[in-house]
Amino acid sequence: MDRKVEQTGDTRRDPRRGRTRRALLDAALELVEKKDNFTALSLRLVARKAGVVPTAFYRHFPDMDALGLALVDESFRTLRQLMRDVRAAGVPQKQAINSSVQTYIRYVRTNTRHFQFVAKERFSGSQSIRNAIRQEIRLFTSELATDLSRIPLLAKTSAEDLQMMSSLMVNNMTSLTEQVLDIPAEDVAEEMFLARMAEKQLRLIFLGAASWRSK
Amino acid sequence: MDRKVEQTGDTRRDPRRGRTRRALLDAALELVEKKDNFTALSLRLVARKAGVVPTAFYRHFPDMDALGLALVDESFRTLRQLMRDVRAAGVPQKQAINSSVQTYIRYVRTNTRHFQFVAKERFSGSQSIRNAIRQEIRLFTSELATDLSRIPLLAKTSAEDLQMMSSLMVNNMTSLTEQVLDIPAEDVAEEMFLARMAEKQLRLIFLGAASWRSK
DNA sequence: TTCGGATGTGAACATACGTGCACTTTATTT
DNA sequence: AAATAAAGTGCACGTATGTTCACATCCGAA
Numbered sequence: 001m002d003r004k005v006e007q008t009g010d011t012r013r014d015p016r017r018g019r020t021r022r023a024l025l026d027a028a029l030e031l032v033e034k035k036d037n038f039t040a041l042s043l044r045l046v047a048r049k050a051g052v053v054p055t056a057f058y059r060h061f062p063d064m065d066a067l068g069l070a071l072v073d074e075s076f077r078t079l080r081q082l083m084r085d086v087r088a089a090g091v092p093q094k095q096a097i098n099s100s101v102q103t104y105i106r107y108v109r110t111n112t113r114h115f116q117f118v119a120k121e122r123f124s125g126s127q128s129i130r131n132a133i134r135q136e137i138r139l140f141t142s143e144l145a146t147d148l149s150r151i152p153l154l155a156k157t158s159a160e161d162l163q164m165m166s167s168l169m170v171n172n173m174t175s176l177t178e179q180v181l182d183i184p185a186e187d188v189a190e191e192m193f194l195a196r197m198a199e200k201q202l203r204l205i206f207l208g209a210a211s212w213r214s215k
Numbered sequence: 216m217d218r219k220v221e222q223t224g225d226t227r228r229d230p231r232r233g234r235t236r237r238a239l240l241d242a243a244l245e246l247v248e249k250k251d252n253f254t255a256l257s258l259r260l261v262a263r264k265a266g267v268v269p270t271a272f273y274r275h276f277p278d279m280d281a282l283g284l285a286l287v288d289e290s291f292r293t294l295r296q297l298m299r300d301v302r303a304a305g306v307p308q309k310q311a312i313n314s315s316v317q318t319y320i321r322y323v324r325t326n327t328r329h330f331q332f333v334a335k336e337r338f339s340g341s342q343s344i345r346n347a348i349r350q351e352i353r354l355f356t357s358e359l360a361t362d363l364s365r366i367p368l369l370a371k372t373s374a375e376d377l378q379m380m381s382s383l384m385v386n387n388m389t390s391l392t393e394q395v396l397d398i399p400a401e402d403v404a405e406e407m408f409l410a411r412m413a414e415k416q417l418r419l420i421f422l423g424a425a426s427w428r429s430k
Numbered sequence: 431t432t433c434g435g436a437t438g439t440g441a442a443c444a445t446a447c448g449t450g451c452a453c454t455t456t457a458t459t460t
Numbered sequence: 461a462a463a464t465a466a467a468g469t470g471c472a473c474g475t476a477t478g479t480t481c482a483c484a485t486c487c488g489a490a
Contacts, residue, residue, distance in 0.1 A: 127251070
């Protein structure tokens with residue numbers, strides 16, 4: 001954030017910096033797939049994969065943790081983009097559930113490495129990374145809750161109950177994500193099965209929400 | 216399992232073996248809390264914490280991965296015990312949901328370290344550990360599905376839909392578990408809030424299941 | 431063209447790790 | 461009391477890691 005120069009010619013001076021920075025981020029993402037873990041990566045390993053000497057790492061990040069935080073940021077930036085697109089198309093009604101799930105799965109597939117990273121680090125990452133991820137998910141859930149409040153059927157549902165419902169849906173999406181990541185990309189049959197299950201689960205949740213009375 | 220001697224005097228010869236084995240397992244569990252990760256632990260670190268020289272480790276496990284698998288086994292053994300207790304008390308009806316959630320949370324609290332371990336390694340552990348955990352959860356979900364099938368209201372629900380519902384509930388439990396683990400044990404207010412949310416979510420799921428028609 | 435800061439390099443350090451090996455200790459079975 | 465196998469020890473090795481420092485190279489600004 002405070003990285004950019006205050007002058008206008010930032011893009012002309014940065015190409016080199018930008019490139020190895022990207023290379024480091026990509027190297028880390030790629031290595032997370034192979035080495036089970038982000039914590040399991042070493043600064044030297046990442047630098048090596050990025051085609052750079054270990055000490056060059058420090059020119060871009062103070063330590064591995066900072067790199068991890070950058071990855072969290074990146075991951076949710078793309079997710080937020082998706083959310084915005086979906087929101088622009090209107091809140092999914094029961095009819096639109098199926099296509100939404102399909103879209104989402106395709107999205108997860110095209111951003112596998114970022115989702116893998118988040119799924120893995122969500123609970124086993126460093127303290128700061130865990131916090132960052134949790135914070136993003138919290139935000140995401142809240143936004144979904146306000147989306148829900150605009151559905152006529154849920155117009156008079158209490159704020160707490162809306163939050164409860166959206167967290168239920170986010171849970172479901174999260175779990176779907178992790179299941180999709182856990183099967184090979186070629187197994188389309190299994191993927192379609194997962195999709196059908198997720199659609200049913202979402203539909204069931206909507207059913208429950210429809211007949212929900214605050215008690 | 217093939218560890219016990221075939222003779223009768225197993226307990227007289229084993230105390231030493233049994234004790235350091237336990238010490239190693241406990242050391243690992245304790246260190247997982249501090250070091251974010253099981254993969255982040257080193258054989259030497261665990262041995263040190265267990266009060267034993269590194270090479271002694273090999274007398275009990277071929278490598279760290281084996282230790283991890285033993286921990287998975289242990290964790291789910293206790294969870295299965297809980298399941299059996301609950302089942303003995305009958306499948307929770309709507310009235311019993313609240314007390315079930317309370318019971319479960321208390322259970323998570325008294326077995327924090329095992330649950331922490333599973334939550335962390337579920338996605339970021341080694342291949343074999345991930346598989347072991349997934350297998351256990353799958354089994355757990357299936358058992359819950361057959362439990363659900365015994366509820367009169369769901370008597371004529373298809374097997375697939377039952378599976379779908381139980382996985383929805385397991386997701387919810389999983390997420391509750393992880394949320395409970397993420398707040399300090401002293402924060403009873405937040406814990407009660409989580410409990411109330413989880414109860415509502417379960418109730419909503421039951422509501423949805425009740426008005427579920429196979430399509 | 432020259433200058434200066436950003437980016438990348440290379441060597442070196444202390445430290446930690448996994449594992450192999452020959453050994454001592456311990457406790458039970460004969 | 462002697463034998464034996466399991467459990468624990470101590471030492472050594474090759475390898476990997478994070479971080480330091482002084483130095484080289486690049487490239488836009490002056």
